[in-house]
Amino acid sequence: MEQVAFIVWRESVEALLVVGILYAWLKANSDLGRGGMPFLWGGVAAGLALSGALALMLLGVADWLGDEGQEYFQAGMALVAAALVVQMVVWMKRHGRTLKRELEQGLSAQAAQRNYWGMLVLVMIAVAREGSETVVFLYGTVAGSDNHASLLLAGIGGFVAALATFYVLQLGGRWLSWRVFFRVTEILLLLLAGALLNAxxxxxxxxxxxxxxxxxLWDSSGLLDESYGLGKILADFAGYRSHPALTLLLVWLGYWVVTTLLLKRAGKSGVVAKA
Structure with missing residues (x-):
């Protein structure tokens, strides 16, 4: 449940950031953006619809497969979700500093030509990207779970928390800023990706x-059992195993080596781009 709430919270905050940037630009540039608001909200709706279509497609594919096929599909989706999390973190590391400027430039170009349908497509793609990532992450996390009511409540709680977080972040502050938010959630997302990979x-x-x-390789269940308490939290968010297989440990270690190298390269690219 905690994974679901966290994923919905993190992705919703990022989606709210994108929509907020575009909304603020339209409000501040009423001459160019006049008439653009309906297309902004139309793009949001279209992006959410695309994400919903992806969710239905994944559920349809899972239902179509047999028992063994579902096992492979769920394993594959967990691995895809892990890869997408890493890709998202690396992308934000590279483009986070210029995200606001890039979005505003794209919107400005469309508005200057009164190309409101192009504006709608721009917003749709931005929202659909966040929504699609959320769908894949959630499927990779909760595949096989039968506790649908708890999952729904966790998702709603994550979205409500995202609204509150976005509001607080927009107020600005020394201890809770967008920079701090992305740094902290970057670490949590990479831990979660490791857990998805292990799953x-x-x-x-x-x-x-x-x-x-x-x-x-060992049995640490006597010290920290992965089935409840702190051990379960570490298992869900960091891939902890009290009795890991050698292959699992090697893959997990390889994941952190590769991810560290990708982040270092992305950080250098981001500095160059900013300059």
């Missing part, structure tokens, strides 16, 4: 698709 690899090992290497 996918665990499924593949359990199905015999991947060799375990050594089934159980």
């Amino acid at each position: 996918g690899i665990d499924r593949l090992i359990g199905m015999g698709t991947l060799p375990a290497g050594i089934d159980q």
Whole structure:
């Protein structure tokens, strides 16, 4: 449940940021943006509709597959979700400093030509990107769960928290700023991606698709059990395993090496782009 709330919260805040930037530009440039508001909200609705269509497609594919096919599909979606999380963090590391300017420039170009349909497409793509990522992340996280009511409540709670967070961030502050928000959530997202990666690899090992290497390198369940309490939180958000297989440990370590290198490269690219 915590994963669902966190994903909805984080992605909703980012989507609100994008829409907020575009809305503020239209309000501040009424001469160019006059008549653009309906297309802004139309783009938001279209982006949400595309995300919903993706969710229905994933559910349809899962229902169409047999039991074994669903196992592979769920494992694959967990791995795809992990890759998308890393891609999103790297993209924000590279473009976060210039995101506002890039969005405003794109909107300005469309508004100057009175190309309001182009404006709608711009907003639709921006919202659909966040929504689609959320759909994939959530599917990779909750695949196979039957507790739909709790998942729905967690999602609603995450969205309400996102509205409150966005409001506070817009007020500005020393301790809670957009810079702090992205730095903290970047770390949490990378931990979550590691957990999704482990979940996918665990499924593949359990199905015999991947060799375990050594089934159980150690057993730390006596100190920290992954089925409840702090151990479960670490398992859900960081991929902790009390009795990991060798293959799982090697993949997890490789993930952090590759991710660290990608972030260092993205950070250098971001500095160059800003300059």
